[in-house]
Amino acid sequence: MVVGPGTVSDQGPIAPDPATGADPAKGAAPGKAIEGRSLSRIAWTRLKRDRVAMGGGLVVGFLILVAVFAPWIVDLLGAPPNQFHQDLIDVNTLAPKGGTGISGDHLFGVEPQNGRDIFSRVVYGARISLLIAFLATLLSVLIGSTLGVIAGYFGGWVDSLISRAMDVFLAFPLLVFSIALAGVIPDTAFGLSGDALRIALLIFIIGFFSWPYIGRIVRGQTLSLREREFVDAARSLGARGPYIIFKEMLPNLVAPILVYATLLIPTNILFEAALSFLGVGIRPPTASWGGMLSEAARFYTIWHFMFFPGMAIFITVLAFNLFGDGLRDALDPKGRR
Amino acid sequence: MSEQGDALLKVRGLEKHFPITKGVLRRQVGAVRAVDGIDFEVYRGETLGLVGESGCGKSTTGKLLTRLIEPTGGSIELDGRDIAHLRQGQLRPLRRDMQMIFQDPFSSLNPRHTVGTIVGAPFRIQNVKTEHGVKRAVQDLLKLVGLNPEHYNRYPHEFSGGQRQRIGIARTLALRPKLIVADEPVSALDVSIQAQVVNLLEDLQNEFGLTYVFIAHDLSVVRHISDRVAVMYLGKVVEIADRETLYANPRHPYTVALLSAVPVPDPARRDRAQRNRVLLTGDVPSPINPPSGCRFRTRCWKAQEICATEEPPLVPRLDDPASHQTACHFPVVEGEEVAGRTPATTSA
Ligand SMILES: Nc1ncnc2c1ncn2[C@@H]1O[C@H](COP(=O)(O)OP(=O)(O)OP(=O)(O)O)[C@@H](O)[C@H]1O
Ligand code: SF4
Ligand SMILES: [Mg+2]
Numbered sequence: 001m002v003v004g005p006g007t008v009s010d011q012g013p014i015a016p017d018p019a020t021g022a023d024p025a026k027g028a029a030p031g032k033a034i035e036g037r038s039l040s041r042i043a044w045t046r047l048k049r050d051r052v053a054m055g056g057g058l059v060v061g062f063l064i065l066v067a068v069f070a071p072w073i074v075d076l077l078g079a080p081p082n083q084f085h086q087d088l089i090d091v092n093t094l095a096p097k098g099g100t101g102i103s104g105d106h107l108f109g110v111e112p113q114n115g116r117d118i119f120s121r122v123v124y125g126a127r128i129s130l131l132i133a134f135l136a137t138l139l140s141v142l143i144g145s146t147l148g149v150i151a152g153y154f155g156g157w158v159d160s161l162i163s164r165a166m167d168v169f170l171a172f173p174l175l176v177f178s179i180a181l182a183g184v185i186p187d188t189a190f191g192l193s194g195d196a197l198r199i200a201l202l203i204f205i206i207g208f209f210s211w212p213y214i215g216r217i218v219r220g221q222t223l224s225l226r227e228r229e230f231v232d233a234a235r236s237l238g239a240r241g242p243y244i245i246f247k248e249m250l251p252n253l254v255a256p257i258l259v260y261a262t263l264l265i266p267t268n269i270l271f272e273a274a275l276s277f278l279g280v281g282i283r284p285p286t287a288s289w290g291g292m293l294s295e296a297a298r299f300y301t302i303w304h305f306m307f308f309p310g311m312a313i314f315i316t317v318l319a320f321n322l323f324g325d326g327l328r329d330a331l332d333p334k335g336r337r
Numbered sequence: 338m339s340e341q342g343d344a345l346l347k348v349r350g351l352e353k354h355f356p357i358t359k360g361v362l363r364r365q366v367g368a369v370r371a372v373d374g375i376d377f378e379v380y381r382g383e384t385l386g387l388v389g390e391s392g393c394g395k396s397t398t399g400k401l402l403t404r405l406i407e408p409t410g411g412s413i414e415l416d417g418r419d420i421a422h423l424r425q426g427q428l429r430p431l432r433r434d435m436q437m438i439f440q441d442p443f444s445s446l447n448p449r450h451t452v453g454t455i456v457g458a459p460f461r462i463q464n465v466k467t468e469h470g471v472k473r474a475v476q477d478l479l480k481l482v483g484l485n486p487e488h489y490n491r492y493p494h495e496f497s498g499g500q501r502q503r504i505g506i507a508r509t510l511a512l513r514p515k516l517i518v519a520d521e522p523v524s525a526l527d528v529s530i531q532a533q534v535v536n537l538l539e540d541l542q543n544e545f546g547l548t549y550v551f552i553a554h555d556l557s558v559v560r561h562i563s564d565r566v567a568v569m570y571l572g573k574v575v576e577i578a579d580r581e582t583l584y585a586n587p588r589h590p591y592t593v594a595l596l597s598a599v600p601v602p603d604p605a606r607r608d609r610a611q612r613n614r615v616l617l618t619g620d621v622p623s624p625i626n627p628p629s630g631c632r633f634r635t636r637c638w639k640a641q642e643i644c645a646t647e648e649p650p651l652v653p654r655l656d657d658p659a660s661h662q663t664a665c666h667f668p669v670v671e672g673e674e675v676a677g678r679t680p681a682t683t684s685a
Contacts, residue, residue, distance in 0.1 A: 036491030229445035238429040251449035
């Protein structure tokens with residue numbers, strides 16, 4: 001432990017952080033600058049020891065890899081997602097021969113009636129689900145954080161206006177609206193068509209209507225940060241609004257935004273699946289988990305058709321939630337229990 | 338010590354009323370009169386102690402002096418220039434001259450910034466060029482306040498309360514201000530560490546010729562460091578005097594009551610102090626609707642009719658020197674036996 005001149009008894013490192021068990025001064029050689037441990041590094045240490053959250057995180061990472069490398073994975077382990085394999089279908093019952101059609105070529109079996117490979121459709125479905133959920137969440141984080149910071153920082157009528165807008169958005173009958181919208185949207189719009197248009201539309205609808213969840217959190221955090229004395233300290237040094245927002249407040253807002261974004265992703269995945277299930281999301285024949293479930297509902301006696309996309313949704317949502325909860329605990333240990 | 342007549346800070350009729358609004362339209366239905374017309378000077382190089390119970394408007398006064406908030410009325414002359422209603426842009430260059438030390442060392446340092454960033458912020462915000470770079474300047478400041486200069490890469494949570502307060506002090510010193518307003522700088526610290534921080538502040542004052550306004554909620558803390566002491570009650574200054582005079586010869590009943598709450602170290606005097614103990618009973622009235630006349634009258638044992646109708650001005654009383662001012666119609670005289678306790682709250 002290096003001590004400076006004018007050493008007094010209240011100097012010296014405080015007790016090592018019990019959460020990490022590491023001595024903050026460990027390895028500090030005399031005369032060398034001592035590296036401090038930032039809150040994010042402490043949170044990372046904490047997160048690494050949370051087995052459940054790390055499990056969730058690993059699954060999330062795995063799912064992202066699957067989505068990104070979907071074509072290669074399907075090349076290796078499945079058949080093209082829209083290829084029919086009617087030779088595997090029993091023409092009388094429409095069910096796959098042998099019940100599921102699970103084999104080395106078709107890991108999850110084939111669909112009834114036209115015999116498409118379920119494995120590759122689930123893999124491609126992950127692409128759609130994650131793409132829409134991520135981008136929709138990104139959109140709501142952008143809108144929510146911006147408006148939340150503005151409401152919390154400026155207060156007054158600006159805050160009233162934004163807060164009321166959030167109430168309106170949260171009370172909006174979104175499902176009904178999406179069903180109606182899907183009906184009136186033409187096949188080509190905004191220079192997009194087909195799947196690209198549907199995906200863009202879903203991202204926009206989901207993102208635009210879920211920003212108040214992020215907005216409320218950010219507004220509340222900004223309100224409480226504004227009362228912290230370090231903001232007054234910056235102000236008394238002559239700092240302007242942008243400096244206070246970006247340099248003093250934003251670093252403290254990153255953690256809550258990250259946590260609630262992680263928790264918003266599974267909600268958005270479920271919402272996309274629901275819309276596709278109802279037929280207003282991704283249109284067949286493009287594979288999506290919700291769409292597969294909707295088709296499987298017609299063949300409810302053939303268990304594996306419903307099981308694999310259902311499990312995909314379940315595992316994905318669970319993994320994101322476990323990871324998000326762990327992240328929240330790691331970043332805000334006081335909020336735990 | 339105070340060079341009377343050379344005031345760095347001159348406060349006249351300073352007021353801060355926080356509006357109370359109601360409904361969606363934010364109609365104003367009243368005001369919290371947190372600071373309600375106060376006058377005082379702070380002389381160059383001295384320490385003015387500002388003392389009063391919780392909620393009497395000390396922090397508000399401090400924030401007014403450093404212009405973190407804009408006064409409702411009155412003037413604040415810093416170095417002969419009225420800064421009471423300057424806009425933020427006009428204030429920016431003047432901010433180098435006045436700084437504030439905050440009460441809560443856990444809330445006054447941004448948990449996401451390193452000590453280097455925190456103490457270096459004044460240079461960056463004010464765009465001040467340092468001779469050997471910001472890092473060197475920060476390390477010099479850390480040395481100055483008795484911290485290890487190698488700790489500039491550390492984060493606030495890695496320090497104790499006393500060390501954090503030193504970091505805050507280093508930050509206020511960065512721009513070499515003339516005036517430092519310290520808002521209860523030690524009340525969040527362990528008693529054993531309080532003295533060290535107060536001593537540090539005194540050393541720095543001697544070294545750099547700083548002028549302090551030192552806010553505290555009891556008279557024992559400011560006794561050591563203050564040259565003069567102002568006592569506040571419910572948004573008003575009720576008594577102001579040199580330290581020796583105030584402690585030896587308090588005039589205002591409220592000051593007497595505050596002093597009797599201060600533990601007396603000398604056993605010979607403790608006996609008399611025990612007999613003359615005044616217990617402050619009853620609650621502090623609300624600053625939204627303060628009592629008429631003298632604000633202390635609801636808790637004062639000397640109150641008479643005139644106290645309810647006429648507000649006592651802050652002026653020298655009896656044969657006191659001009660520097661000892663008291664706002665009371667019936668000031669306590671030396672040797673007077675004070676009543677055992679103040680009356681329980683009478684109706685306002
Ligand atoms: N921003 C504000 N809006 C409304 N009322 C306020 C505001 N700030 C302070 N007040 C009120 O003004 C009065 C004085 O507050 P102030 O913080 O100055 O007291 P204080 O003497 O510093 O007390 P303490 O010892 O508790 O710090 C209190 O009644 C408080 O509730
Ligand atoms: S003016 Fe009257 S009520 Fe006020 S302190 Fe003096 S004696 Fe008490
Ligand atoms: Mg205060």
